Amino acid sequence: MDDPLVIAGESFSSRLILGTGGAPSLESLGRALAASGAEMATVALRRVSPDARGSVLSVIEGAGCRVLPNTAGCFTARDAVLTARLARDALETSWIKLEVIGDDRTLLPDPAELLDAAETLVAEGFVVLPYANDDPVLARRLEDAGCAAVMPAGSPIGSGMGIANPYNLRLVTEGAGVPVILDAGVGTASDAAIAMEIGCDGVLAASAITRARDPVAMAEAVRRAVEAGRLARRAGRIPRRLYAHASSPAEGLADL
Amino acid sequence: MKVTVNGAPAEVPPGASVAEILAALGHDPSGRGLAVAIDGEVVPRRTWSEAPVAAGSRLEVLAAAQGG
Numbered sequence: 001m002d003d004p005l006v007i008a009g010e011s012f013s014s015r016l017i018l019g020t021g022g023a024p025s026l027e028s029l030g031r032a033l034a035a036s037g038a039e040m041a042t043v044a045l046r047r048v049s050p051d052a053r054g055s056v057l058s059v060i061e062g063a064g065c066r067v068l069p070n071t072a073g074c075f076t077a078r079d080a081v082l083t084a085r086l087a088r089d090a091l092e093t094s095w096i097k098l099e100v101i102g103d104d105r106t107l108l109p110d111p112a113e114l115l116d117a118a119e120t121l122v123a124e125g126f127v128v129l130p131y132a133n134d135d136p137v138l139a140r141r142l143e144d145a146g147c148a149a150v151m152p153a154g155s156p157i158g159s160g161m162g163i164a165n166p167y168n169l170r171l172v173t174e175g176a177g178v179p180v181i182l183d184a185g186v187g188t189a190s191d192a193a194i195a196m197e198i199g200c201d202g203v204l205a206a207s208a209i210t211r212a213r214d215p216v217a218m219a220e221a222v223r224r225a226v227e228a229g230r231l232a233r234r235a236g237r238i239p240r241r242l243y244a245h246a247s248s249p250a251e252g253l254a255d256l
Numbered sequence: 257m258k259v260t261v262n263g264a265p266a267e268v269p270p271g272a273s274v275a276e277i278l279a280a281l282g283h284d285p286s287g288r289g290l291a292v293a294i295d296g297e298v299v300p301r302r303t304w305s306e307a308p309v310a311a312g313s314r315l316e317v318l319a320a321a322q323g324g
Binding site: 020021022023029043045046056068069085089091099 | 262263283288289290291292293296297298300301316317318319320321322323324
């Protein structure tokens with residue numbers, strides 16, 4: 001593992017986190033998880049169903065992955081904090097993907113409630129990974145509050161619109177002292193590659209993989225895209241130019 | 257006594273603990289993966305077999321589900 005992703009002192013050789021929402025079945029999820037190479041996968045907390053067959057936990061843990069509970073569906077800091085505490089009690093992990101949604105239609109985060117919840121949870125010893133707006137100032141505030149990473153949206157959850165504002169995302173990555181994980185908006189593999197080329201440290205993908213026509217093939221595509229994007233970022237891309245820059249020498253050109 | 261579990265009314269023995277209520281509803285109260293809130297407060301797993309639940313309590317019993 002020569003280029004690990006390190007979050008709160010934990011090393012991951014994969015820079016892809018799988019969101020488990022949207023998979024048509026646990027069997028499909030298990031196969032996509034294996035193909036993704038992800039070492040961490042999210043779960044939500046919901047009312048237990050007495051007739052549930054199988055468990056998402058056993059799929060994730062059976063694949064040797066870390067379970068990352070989220071607070072999806074919470075619209076207030078109070079509900080998100082309570083959900084995080086319940087997740088810690090249920091799953092014996094202090095890691096929490098903190099989501100506090102501010103708008104029904106876009107599911108974009110509520111920055112004020114998010115920061116409030118992050119401060120409370122950090123004080124309670126949680127490792128907080130907040131789903132955030134692609135706002136460099138909010139990202140800095142979350143980092144200052146003690147969050148272990150920041151997870152800006154590329155575009156709204158499940159929209160598949162990719163990275164709507166690459167400039168903002170770049171500012172987030174340039175200013176961050178903690179890992180930046182692109183969360184939400186990935187529609188296909190190239191979106192993940194672009195996020196990594198911009199400077200993200202990792203990508204979380206859910207719908208792009210679980211709702212693809214072939215989730216296993218898309219999981220592999222996104223895995224490779226994250227790796228390719230990371231390699232390209234480290235390799236250093238050439239600058240964009242308005243005009244051509246000849247790749248063959250002008251010197252020694254024949255006079256025909 | 258009457259309590260509410262995940263939004264549905266339930267009849268449980270008076271003075272039942274959280275563990276007893278979970279068992280009565282067919283859940284394994286020792287199993288990892290469940291969390292319980294009563295009236296908006298977390299009931300830590302280690303206390304499930306201790307305190308009796310008050311009549312009329314509103315229990316939420318949660319588990320990990322696909323999401324995120």
